[in-house]
Amino acid sequence: MVIFSTYDSGSGTTPPEVATSYPTDAGTAIPALNILDVLGGTGLNTAGAANVVTINLDVPVVVSNGGTGAVTLTDRGLLIGRGTSAIEATGAGTDGQVVIAATGANPAFSTITSTSGTVSFTLGANTLNLETGGAVAKSFTTNSGTATPSSGILSIVGSHGLNTSGATNVVTVAVNNTLTLGDLSAIAANSNALTATTGDVGITAGNLKIPSTTGATVGNILQNGNRFIHCYPDFRSTFVGVASGNFTQTGNSNIGIGNNALASLTNSSGSTCVGASAGQALTTGGSATVMGFGALSTSSTGGTCCAFGYNSQKVTTSASNSSFGYQTLLANVTGTALSAFGSSTLGKCTGSSNSAFGNICCRDVTSGARNSAFGDTALVNLSTGNDNLALGYFAGQQLTLTDSSNILLLSTGTTGDNNTTRIGSQGSGARQQNKCFIAGIVGVTNSNAQPVTIDSTTGQLGVGLSSLIAITEVTGTSSALVAGNSYIANNAGIVTLTLPSTGTLGDIIQIIGKGAGLFKIAQNASQQIFITASATTAGVTGSLTAVEQYACITLRCTTTNTGWTAINLTGTYTVA
Numbered sequence: 001m002v003i004f005s006t007y008d009s010g011s012g013t014t015p016p017e018v019a020t021s022y023p024t025d026a027g028t029a030i031p032a033l034n035i036l037d038v039l040g041g042t043g044l045n046t047a048g049a050a051n052v053v054t055i056n057l058d059v060p061v062v063v064s065n066g067g068t069g070a071v072t073l074t075d076r077g078l079l080i081g082r083g084t085s086a087i088e089a090t091g092a093g094t095d096g097q098v099v100i101a102a103t104g105a106n107p108a109f110s111t112i113t114s115t116s117g118t119v120s121f122t123l124g125a126n127t128l129n130l131e132t133g134g135a136v137a138k139s140f141t142t143n144s145g146t147a148t149p150s151s152g153i154l155s156i157v158g159s160h161g162l163n164t165s166g167a168t169n170v171v172t173v174a175v176n177n178t179l180t181l182g183d184l185s186a187i188a189a190n191s192n193a194l195t196a197t198t199g200d201v202g203i204t205a206g207n208l209k210i211p212s213t214t215g216a217t218v219g220n221i222l223q224n225g226n227r228f229i230h231c232y233p234d235f236r237s238t239f240v241g242v243a244s245g246n247f248t249q250t251g252n253s254n255i256g257i258g259n260n261a262l263a264s265l266t267n268s269s270g271s272t273c274v275g276a277s278a279g280q281a282l283t284t285g286g287s288a289t290v291m292g293f294g295a296l297s298t299s300s301t302g303g304t305c306c307a308f309g310y311n312s313q314k315v316t317t318s319a320s321n322s323s324f325g326y327q328t329l330l331a332n333v334t335g336t337a338l339s340a341f342g343s344s345t346l347g348k349c350t351g352s353s354n355s356a357f358g359n360i361c362c363r364d365v366t367s368g369a370r371n372s373a374f375g376d377t378a379l380v381n382l383s384t385g386n387d388n389l390a391l392g393y394f395a396g397q398q399l400t401l402t403d404s405s406n407i408l409l410l411s412t413g414t415t416g417d418n419n420t421t422r423i424g425s426q427g428s429g430a431r432q433q434n435k436c437f438i439a440g441i442v443g444v445t446n447s448n449a450q451p452v453t454i455d456s457t458t459g460q461l462g463v464g465l466s467s468l469i470a471i472t473e474v475t476g477t478s479s480a481l482v483a484g485n486s487y488i489a490n491n492a493g494i495v496t497l498t499l500p501s502t503g504t505l506g507d508i509i510q511i512i513g514k515g516a517g518l519f520k521i522a523q524n525a526s527q528q529i530f531i532t533a534s535a536t537t538a539g540v541t542g543s544l545t546a547v548e549q550y551a552c553i554t555l556r557c558t559t560t561n562t563g564w565t566a567i568n569l570t571g572t573y574t575v576a
Contacts, residue, residue, distance in 0.1 A: 080106050096123025215247050426459050483507035489519035498522040499564060503557035513551045520545040530565045534575045547572040
């Protein structure tokens with residue numbers, strides 16, 4: 001607020017008296033330059049217009065200024081203090097209601113009730129009438145005797161695993177931390193000391209302690225009255241499953257999991273059987289590892305066997321067999337040293353020392369022995385044959401019945417094969433080969449060398465009847481020589497044989513005289529033939545001519561294309 005003080009000196013009047021200081025409750029205000037500010041303090045504000053200054057009260061008046069902090073209050077509600085915050089109000093109550101507090105929250109009007117109905121309430125305007133709902137018990141009948149209050153007091157005490165505590169109007173009955181059952185009177189065998197008719201029994205901390213298994217009535221966990229988990233004859237053996245294991249066996253370190261697993265053990269040890277009826281009939285056969293329904297289920301002595309899969313080795317009574325897969329070694333009884341991996345592999349086998357790896361490998365093998373098959377359906381149709389090796393998809397598929405002693409690599413074989421080796425199948429399609437590389441041959445010289453031949457139709461290997469190279473009989477008077485061939489010169493006149501125009505180091509040519517006309521070796525440009533210390537003239541003018549009818553000579557290329565050396569010869573020759 002601004003105050004202006006004016007005076008007209010020419011008016012001839014006496015100027016009015018104007019205050020020059022304004023004392024207040026706290027200090028004195030003095031105008032400056034004829035101006036005095038009128039401002040609001042705590043809870044107040046000012047407003048000025050024309051010649052009027054208005055001083056107003058702040059609304060709402062906050063609690064810290066002595067107000068409620070509210071503009072309106074609930075009709076017929078009770079006010080609730082909130083520290084320095086604005087006062088709050090309850091809702092309006094109804095007949096007979098009372099204000100009930102709540103921890104950490106505002107009190108409120110509520111109607112009092114009796115949960116058990118033992119107290120009745122009559123509500124009215126500003127009135128509340130309470131009456132007891134029935135008679136008060138004067139005696140308390142229990143399972144053993146009757147308790148009667150004395151001087152209005154009834155003591156509730158704990159006994160035999162229970163304890164009580166009381167506070168306000170509450171009595172708490174609790175179970176002791178340690179609860180002993182059967183100490184007051186013996187609990188009959190197969191009777192329940194503790195029964196939960198509904199819900200679960202839970203242990204949130206600590207352990208469930210049971211004694212060592214000594215028989216059917218001590219140290220067992222039962223399911224529906226049947227033994228379910230136990231360790232017998234000591235902690236080294238564990239059995240899980242209804243009727244698994246027994247209480248008469250003397251072996252140790254056995255594990256049986258599943259209904260009837262290892263149910264017939266007597267004195268064997270070190271077996272692990274998992275699955276319903278797995279190893280059910282094992283008695284003395286130890287160190288068996290079994291997994292799968294019915295696996296090794298009728299064998300009593302199948303020790304050191306490994307059987308994994310439904311009905312794997314179901315009827316085996318022999319030892320040292322390994323099987324992995326559905327119904328593997330299903331029919332085997334006495335066969336030993338068998339290995340079967342894959343669905344139905346060796347499923348009909350009764351022989352010994354067979355190995356099959358792959359789906360339905362050796363599926364039909366019965367009494368056949370010492371067969372090895374690796375690959376899907378390998379040796380699938382073999383029956384009683386022995387000593388076969390098949391490697392690869394469908395390998396040996398064509399072998400049947402008694403076919404024996406074959407080696408088949410990526411080859412189906414042929415029905416009736418015996419003592420046969422087949423590697424691959426000729427061609428360029430899937431599972432076929434059109435090239436062959438074998439290491440360890442080049443550069444090796446055998447002492448008993450024999451020529452090897454190949455049947456170009458079947459691919460069968462064999463040995464040559466007469467030489468290492470193909471033989472051609474020349475009955476004309478001339479012929480061009482080809483490396484790697486043998487020639488018989490047979491004509492009444494001289495037979496002219498011309499060296500090949502090209503030659504690779506190591507190429508060989510053989511010439512045998514037969515006809516009375518003899519033979520002559522002609523040359524191409526720059527070519528020469530070397531015989532010990534002699535050599536033909538280089539080029540087409542040079543030649544080598546046999547003098548005797550049955551002369552023979554073997555030439556080997558010693559200089560690429562141009563040089564040929566006699567490495568073996570009989571007879572006399574004219575060197576030109």
